[in-house]
Amino acid sequence: MVEDWRLMGQESYLAGRSLRFARWTPYRLDWDHDHCDFCSAEISDDQTGHADFNEAWVTADDDYTWVCPKCFNDFRERFGWIAAER
Numbered sequence: 065m066v067e068d069w070r071l072m073g074q075e076s077y078l079a080g081r082s083l084r085f086a087r088w089t090p091y092r093l094d095w096d097h098d099h100c101d102f103c104s105a106e107i108s109d110d111q112t113g114h115a116d117f118n119e120a121w122v123t124a125d126d127d128y129t130w131v132c133p134k135c136f137n138d139f140r141e142r143f144g145w146i147a148a149e150r
């Protein structure tokens with residue numbers, strides 16, 4: 065079976081994590097966007113249409129790793145993600 069191109073060893077740090085759906089906010093003040101950890105879609109609060117998503121899933125305990133809605137749906141079973149309350 066051919067592995068999905070988006071899978072690059074994320075199991076080592078993302079398996080079993082809690083993720084919550086949220087509007088994008090910067091992890092640090094000087095960051096203006098993030099990328100989906102799987103497909104690299106751009107996630108930001110940019111309103112000019114440049115961002116692929118303004119809202120996405122983010123690791124609930126550290127707000128650090130972002131996953132776009134499509135990849136969340138595609139991989140949530142494989143990774144055993146828990147959808148956390150906001």
Ligand SMILES: [Zn+2]
Pocket residue numbers: 100101102103104105131132133134135136
């Ligand atoms: Zn994605």
